[in-house]
Amino acid sequence: xxxxxxxxxxxxxxxxxxxxxxxxxxxxxxxxxxxxxxxxxxxxxxxxxxxxxxxxxxxxxxxxxxxxxxxxxxxxxxxxxxxxxxxxxxxxxxxxxxxxxxxxxxxxxxxxxxxxxxxxxxxxxxxxxxxxxxxxxxxxxxxxxxxxxxxxxx
Amino acid sequence: xxxxxxxxxxxxxxxxxxxxxxxxxxxxxxxxxxxxxxxxxxxxxxxxxxxxxxxxxxxxxxxxxxxxxxxxxxxxxxxxxxxxxxxxxxxxxxxxxxxxxxxxxxxxxxxxxxxxxxxxxxxxxxxxxxxxxxxxxxxxxxxxxxxxxxxxxxxxxxxxxxxxxxxxxxxxxxxxxxxxxxxxxxxxxxxxxxxxxxxxxxxxxxxxxxxxxxxxxxxxxxxxxxxxxxxxxxxxxxxxxxxxxxxxxxxxxxxxxxxxxxxxxxxxxxxxxxxxxxxxxxxxxxxxxxxxxxxxxxxxxxxxxxxxxxxxxxxxxxxxxxxxxxxxxxxxxxxxxxxxxxxxxxxxxxxxxxxxxxxxxxxxxxxxxxxxxxxxxxxxxxxxxxx
Ligand SMILES: Cc1cc2nc3c(=O)[nH]c(=O)nc-3n(C[C@H](O)[C@H](O)[C@H](O)COP(=O)(O)O)c2cc1C
Ligand code: SF4
Numbered sequence: 001x002x003x004x005x006x007x008x009x010x011x012x013x014x015x016x017x018x019x020x021x022x023x024x025x026x027x028x029x030x031x032x033x034x035x036x037x038x039x040x041x042x043x044x045x046x047x048x049x050x051x052x053x054x055x056x057x058x059x060x061x062x063x064x065x066x067x068x069x070x071x072x073x074x075x076x077x078x079x080x081x082x083x084x085x086x087x088x089x090x091x092x093x094x095x096x097x098x099x100x101x102x103x104x105x106x107x108x109x110x111x112x113x114x115x116x117x118x119x120x121x122x123x124x125x126x127x128x129x130x131x132x133x134x135x136x137x138x139x140x141x142x143x144x145x146x147x148x149x150x151x152x153x154x
Numbered sequence: 155x156x157x158x159x160x161x162x163x164x165x166x167x168x169x170x171x172x173x174x175x176x177x178x179x180x181x182x183x184x185x186x187x188x189x190x191x192x193x194x195x196x197x198x199x200x201x202x203x204x205x206x207x208x209x210x211x212x213x214x215x216x217x218x219x220x221x222x223x224x225x226x227x228x229x230x231x232x233x234x235x236x237x238x239x240x241x242x243x244x245x246x247x248x249x250x251x252x253x254x255x256x257x258x259x260x261x262x263x264x265x266x267x268x269x270x271x272x273x274x275x276x277x278x279x280x281x282x283x284x285x286x287x288x289x290x291x292x293x294x295x296x297x298x299x300x301x302x303x304x305x306x307x308x309x310x311x312x313x314x315x316x317x318x319x320x321x322x323x324x325x326x327x328x329x330x331x332x333x334x335x336x337x338x339x340x341x342x343x344x345x346x347x348x349x350x351x352x353x354x355x356x357x358x359x360x361x362x363x364x365x366x367x368x369x370x371x372x373x374x375x376x377x378x379x380x381x382x383x384x385x386x387x388x389x390x391x392x393x394x395x396x397x398x399x400x401x402x403x404x405x406x407x408x409x410x411x412x413x414x415x416x417x418x419x420x421x422x423x424x425x426x427x428x429x430x431x432x433x434x435x436x437x438x439x440x441x442x443x444x445x446x447x448x449x450x451x452x453x454x455x456x457x458x459x460x461x462x463x464x465x466x467x468x469x470x471x472x473x474x475x476x477x478x479x480x481x482x483x484x485x486x487x488x489x490x491x492x493x494x495x496x497x498x499x500x501x502x503x504x505x506x507x508x509x510x511x512x513x514x515x516x517x518x519x520x521x522x523x524x525x526x527x528x529x530x531x532x533x534x535x536x537x538x539x540x541x
Contacts, residue, residue, distance in 0.1 A: 018323075019322055019323040020321060020323050021323065023320060024303070024304075061308065063306070063308060064305075079462075080462065081234075081463070082385055084458070084462060085454065118233070118309060120272050121235065121236040123448070134275060
């Protein structure tokens with residue numbers, strides 16, 4: 001798509017075409033599109049004069065750089081010990097029931113992807129989750145459902 | 155070694171609007187003088203490894219080359235740690251002032267804050283403060299500016315060489331050391347990587363002086379430290395305490411009255427059972443911590459705690475070296491097999507041996523510290539792992 005070519009060229013103009021520019025470019029693709037597909041990676045490789053394998057190698061290393069299609073909102077719930085102790089399983093169940101998908105899945109309308117992640121740094125206010133860049137802490141099942149529903153209407 | 159009494163102090167979170175005055179005063183001082191004072195203060199890095207900060211700056215200053223970098227490690231991925239976020243949120247000018255003092259000392263013109271993706275919500279505010287401070291640096295005649303870089307959800311990128319790899323656009327795979335970043339860091343140039351809290355401490359020392367700073371803490375652990383307290387507590391959150399107290403005092407203050415164990419230093423730290431609280435000092439003479447203190451009461455299964463940590467390490471291992479990559483998998487499979495009675499309890503001794511091999515054979519601190527939690531939990535709570 002010409003569209004992608006231009007998008008990546010603009011990002012390279014903004015962040016530069018050196019190897020150090022790679023992460024900022026990948027991160028901005030994530031901000032805009034939530035994941036990087038093959039076409040994006042091939043275009044980045046072209047702009048930065050790298051092999052596509054190197055771009056893929058870097059991108060696939062990072063858990064926040066999705067290389068498979070994900071929903072518009074990526075929900076990441078913390079599964080590390082203190083959030084676990086504070087009831088993250090009940091939150092997961094509530095969200096699964098609300099979105100009618102299981103952990104690891106994307107809703108058919110491609111609006112939500114539901115995942116776990118490691119310590120978010122909100123142990124003192126667990127359970128906690130991220131929706132894209134936004135943090136929600138001190139969750140209860142009711143509160144979690146309310147938050148998800150508010151995103152459903154967005 | 156004498157332990158200190160538990161004492162709450164308030165240095166880090168004092169309003170940061172005077173930090174420019176501290177910088178103005180410090181920029182007039184000679185670099186060697188700043189380094190001497192920092193070494194004299196005894197300040198050790200607050201990111202976990204505890205290297206003498208003054209010495210690190212000295213090495214970077216003496217390293218050959220015109221181009222040098224200052225990096226603030228805000229990757230804060232250790233489970234149970236959240237004090238760096240609190241610092242960046244509440245007193246970002248302090249952090250930037252510490253970085254500027256470092257730049258003046260070692261001769262760097264460019265600095266970076268490497269912020270974990272999970273804290274991206276802080277970026278908006280942080281960028282505004284950075285723009286303001288970069289202007290202030292210019293006004294003070296300091297040729298130095300700081301910009302922001304992000305992580306992307308990899309714990310191992312908190313390790314300084316992996317962090318540098320990540321900034322260079324590569325997989326965050328730790329490098330062999332030496333060379334250390336102070337001689338060959340970002341883009342192969344001499345680089346100081348310090349923790350967020352370390353930079354704040356540098357700013358505080360520049361303000362109050364080493365003599366005043368040294369009044370806090372013990373011979374081996376000077377000063378004060380932020381603790382991220384969570385779990386089964388009477389109070390949770392970030393608390394600033396003088397270094398060198400016993401764990402017994404800590405539990406008395408923060409526990410819920412039924413504390414069975416404390417995990418000191420996060421998943422890569424040590425689990426201390428109740429019977430050892432009295433004899434454990436929090437600090438470099440006992441158990442050091444980057445700040446993570448997780449309290450478990452008697453209702454918690456230490457098998458679950460250990461399993462959770464091992465899953466964490468298995469996922470976050472960069473996979474570069476075999477002892478860590480395969481070792482993490484085998485430790486999980488091993489305790490699961492013991493729990494299911496597919497292996498005898500004695501199999502745990504084999505796993506402890508494996509964990510000890512990982513300590514010596516792994517390339518970076520991640521693989522090297524898996525054994526800390528593993529051995530301390532298995533040795534102290536063996537029956538909970540088996541039954
Ligand atoms: C797996 C691993 C993760 C680390 N994560 C962090 C981190 O999130 N923040 C940090 O400051 N140091 C972290 N470190 C320590 C850094 O490698 C480095 O020692 C530290 O940033 C130096 O700063 P300091 O001397 O001020 O502590 C980590 C080390 C390892 C092995
Ligand atoms: S010890 Fe683990 S995290 Fe560190 S380099 Fe080896 S595989 Fe990677």
